[in-house]
Amino acid sequence: MSEDGEVTAASCPESESRRILLFTGAGMVSRSYQGLLRRCLPEGRYEVWERNSGDIEADVAGAAEICAEDPPGSVVVVAHSMGAFAAEAFVRRHPDRVGGLVLLDPSAELDLSAPTEDVAALSSLPGRHWAGRIPVVRRFLRDFRRYDCDAAAVAALRVASSLPDVPVVVVTALLTRWRSGDRRWKEVQGRLVAELASAHPQGDRGVTWEFLVPCGHAVMWWRPAATAQIVRSVVDRTRG
Numbered sequence: 001m002s003e004d005g006e007v008t009a010a011s012c013p014e015s016e017s018r019r020i021l022l023f024t025g026a027g028m029v030s031r032s033y034q035g036l037l038r039r040c041l042p043e044g045r046y047e048v049w050e051r052n053s054g055d056i057e058a059d060v061a062g063a064a065e066i067c068a069e070d071p072p073g074s075v076v077v078v079a080h081s082m083g084a085f086a087a088e089a090f091v092r093r094h095p096d097r098v099g100g101l102v103l104l105d106p107s108a109e110l111d112l113s114a115p116t117e118d119v120a121a122l123s124s125l126p127g128r129h130w131a132g133r134i135p136v137v138r139r140f141l142r143d144f145r146r147y148d149c150d151a152a153a154v155a156a157l158r159v160a161s162s163l164p165d166v167p168v169v170v171v172t173a174l175l176t177r178w179r180s181g182d183r184r185w186k187e188v189q190g191r192l193v194a195e196l197a198s199a200h201p202q203g204d205r206g207v208t209w210e211f212l213v214p215c216g217h218a219v220m221w222w223r224p225a226a227t228a229q230i231v232r233s234v235v236d237r238t239r240g
Contacts, residue, residue: 020046025081036220039228059086073099080104085150095164099238105173108192109151165201169208173215
């Protein structure tokens with residue numbers, strides 16, 4: 001698949017009906033997650049949705065098309081960073097498809113009264129001309145432009161929908177347990193966990209909160225084995 005493609009698929013035996021559908025983080029592409037996915041489901045199927053479609057509704061529709069023929073409850077949705085917005089939207093719109101949800105250090109914008117920094121400001125930074133030619137920077141800026149819109153779309157869905165009765169895991173990455181930045185991030189993630197639990201049929205029992213310490217935001221590179229173990233634990237509990 002080309003760097004600008006949207007979906008990467010892996011073949012599997014006919015007997016393996018479970019599937020992992022992963023939504024990428026800002027600036028990431030499918031190969032950023034290949035090592036992690038092979039650890040999670042070595043004999044199964046997985047797809048990486050790179051969120052090139054332009055908006056969250058198109059992401060949800062594209063992901064639903066991928067999973068249209070899968071047995072009910074056989075898809076484990078995994079998302080990293082900003083991909084959590086599209087993943088949660090997919091799970092809420094297509095609950096019958098989903099067997100589990102794992103959010104890897106997810107973006108969690110719960111206060112929409114304070115918009116994120118305008119990407120236009122980033123364009124004024126020194127070196128912007130050459131930086132925009134670097135694929136990863138270009139992809140990051142493209143994705144980041146969607147941040148507020150994606151967050152608002154998910155916030156609206158939360159008002160009108162609930163989560164399916166499937167395992168939900170939030171994985172929070174912290175470099176330390178004492179730095180002020182880590183403490184703030186833990187608070188943000190804690191609010192997201194509470195929000196998800198309020199929408200889950202089992203409440204707090206339906207949502208597990210895991211920590212990886214020390215770990216940077218790119219959990220699939222910092223702690224690949226631990227991350228894969230968490231995802232695999234959810235895959236093993238699916239109905240597919």
